[in-house]
Amino acid sequence: MSGHSKWANIKNRKGAQDKKRSEVFTKAAKNIMTAIRMGGGNTNEESNGYLREAVEKARQADMPKENIERLLRRFEERKGKVQAAMFEGFGPLGVPMMIEVETDNKNRTLSEIRLIFRNYNSSLAEEGAVRFLFDRVGEVEFLRQAGDEEIQLALIDKGAIDFEGEVVVTEPDKMMVVVETINKMGGKVVRSEIVMRSKQPVMVENKDDWDKVVEMIEELEDNDDVINVFAGFDYHE
DSSP, rough: HHHEEEEEEEHHHHHHHHHHHHHHHHHHHHHHHEEEEEEEEEETTTOOOHHHHHHHHHTTOOOOHHHHHHHHHHHHHHHHTEEEEEEEEEEEOOOOEEEEEESSSHHHHHHHHHHHHHTTTOEEEOOTTTTGGGEEEEEEEEEOOOOOOHHHHHHHHHEEEEEETTTEEEOOGGHHHHHHHHTTTOOOOEEEEEEEEEEEEOOESEEEEEEEEHHHHHHTSSSEEEEEEOOOOOEOO
């Protein structure tokens, strides 16, 4: 019996590791596709700074070179058929959500997302009903260190509009300039992406409600056509 338990533990642990690795690759792949779109459909790393940054992050996550090349080929093959869309809705507790997708069949994707909302007693909203609750900004996370005041002053001149711990909030079109400035000044960028930031997050009062919202977001993110899910909520401790 102990042997069986030991094998089950090893299998479960390996399954968890494989799942985590898969999630990292899925996130990296979506970041690459988003970077291509942000660069106007340009799949050349040399001339698309967004893509160069996303590919570098994928490499740091140990994504195989062939996986990255396959993503770039896939985009080129689907280029004329894929359209971007943003769906809006309210999740559990009235949490506002923005779901960014890229799909070759908008009706199919909409139906799949609507079903997820229905399963969580939530509902999609008309265009514009949720968008005004968010600001579109760039976020650049970098490792803080001694002497960061100099970097911070330089970033203000390059388009930084706020600083929150290790995260620099930027104007969307200035994000890559901020990334390049941090790199040139010896800083280490951990993450950079364009996001929709909630202006007034819904405060969640207990862990069960928090888990329910997070579970819904994860289910939405598992959809192949979903690029990003932005949700306006925070935990009230």
